[in-house]
Amino acid sequence: MPDTSLAPAQRLLTGWGRADATRGLVWTPRRGEEIAELLANLESAAVIPRGLGRSYGDAAQSAGGTIVDTTLLDHVGCVDANGEVEVxxxxxxxxxxxxxxxxxxxxxxxxxxxxxxxxxxxxxxxHGKNHHADGSFARHVTAMTVATPTGVHRVAPTRDPDLFWATAGGMGLTGIVTSARLRMLAVSTDRMLVDTDRFADLDAVMTAMEEGDARYRYSVAWVDCSGKAGRTRPGGGLGPGAGRAVLTRGDHASLDDVPAPQLRRAAVAAARVPRPHLRVPRHVPGGLLNRLSIAAFNETWFRRAPTHRTQELQSMWKFFHPLDGVAEWNRLYGPLGFLQYQFAVPPGRGDVVHTAIQTLSSHRIPAFLAVLKRFGPSSPGPLSFPMPGWTLALDVPIGPDGVGRCLDRLDEVVAEAGGRVYLAKDSRLRPDVVPIMYPRLEELRAVRRRVDPRGILRSDLARRLDLC
Ligand SMILES: Cc1cc2nc3c(=O)[nH]c(=O)nc-3n(C[C@H](O)[C@H](O)[C@H](O)COP(=O)(O)OP(=O)(O)OC[C@H]3O[C@@H](n4cnc5c(N)ncnc54)[C@H](O)[C@@H]3O)c2cc1C
Incomplete structure (x- = not known):
């Protein structure tokens, strides 16, 4: 392959939700130095980096601007004795x-x-399923190189911490990261030791999660938002089935945890990371995932889970990335696409999780399995999403009546509770609630004034939400 960048091309881009496409000039450099040159000399009005386009909304696109596709910058260095690697x-x-x-x-x-x-x-x-134990991704970045319109900066938590932390969670608006030094986690097998528990109601699973924080490194609950009847009880509480949950918690298995016959295959030296084994066809009819199919899926999924099982050996891939087995599963939502709604609320405001599930259920809005996690302390980034407490994420097809109004109302409940919506998943938030959810926005803007005085780092998300 020649060592030159791919020719820039106009492309229509969306996020993982496949909605709100906009066109921009996509440029795909092979070397970090080319990015620094581009930013110094760019004539177009806006530029934004793009990775693999897995944010759900419009964070990695910029209508009429330049999009820097970073995916050819894929060098992995040698790991040192402390488990640090430059990538x-x-x-x-x-x-x-x-x-x-x-x-x-x-x-x-x-x-x-x-x-x-x-x-x-x-x-x-x-964040992952271990935020309550290990914090967010940037906590494990010991240094990074950020190309900005005013120059290239090597930053670390102790070296220009303002730029470091504004970039961690900054949604590409402070510069383009060209490489980073990560502190990896030592493991000896590719297996997890997992406890699974089924709960008939939301209170019970939330109590179990709180109690288990100190005992489990990884913890996640899959919550049924549809419920058997798909409705709430008259007068308030969740209806039958809505709020029932399957909680899985665990940690990495050591060599001692794996029985002898499996040991050779489980040891990391033999690790085989699976490839997707299914691919969703390009043209999927609309409405394949609708209220009925989602409720039926949730019912089956709940019934198949064990009531209580401990110390099950599971592969890492089943535990962490079950969706990666199906390539382009986002097409299942049909041509209109879908959105993900994810919010975080402080520890004492678990009631908002109830309200969200109750609201969706009572409006009969089909929400595919909702994911509930615990969050530990925030990282210092002014736009970093996690805050101590709870986070709930749910996928909703675009189309059913009332979704917009229902989520707008939930935004207000979340903001009033001192919580926030995750920008990496967002495609529909109103700009007026953003400063309430992210009160440190001005810190991001101050860093931008220093490193991007012309204000050229701009995405559709930034424009829609007045982030800069
Ligand atoms: C199935 C699925 C599961 C997910 N699960 C989780 C989860 O458990 N926890 C979680 O936190 N998130 C989760 N996400 C969201 C995902 O991790 C984030 O949206 C992530 O940012 C996507 O990375 P990407 O490379 O695809 O970036 P893109 O989507 O391409 O871009 C995301 C943002 O990063 C910026 N960006 C990209 N590259 C750079 C760069 N080199 N320098 C500076 N800025 C850059 C872009 O401008 C944009 O603002 C999930 C997404 C999917 C599809």
């Missing part, structure tokens, strides 16, 4: 795991898919 920012977490796991290193934080880039993971300061 180019377009490297996917999938590639990183394939290189590092056979040497005994895993991601310190992983989102629900490996198909995101290191740059995208930093820009959204992504």
């Amino acid at each position: 180019s920012a377009g490297t996917s977490l999938d590639t990183l795991v394939r290189r590092m796991l056979p040497q005994g290193w895993f991601l310190p934080v992983t989102p629900g898919t490996r198909q995101v880039t290191v740059g995208g993971a930093i820009a959204a300061d992504v």
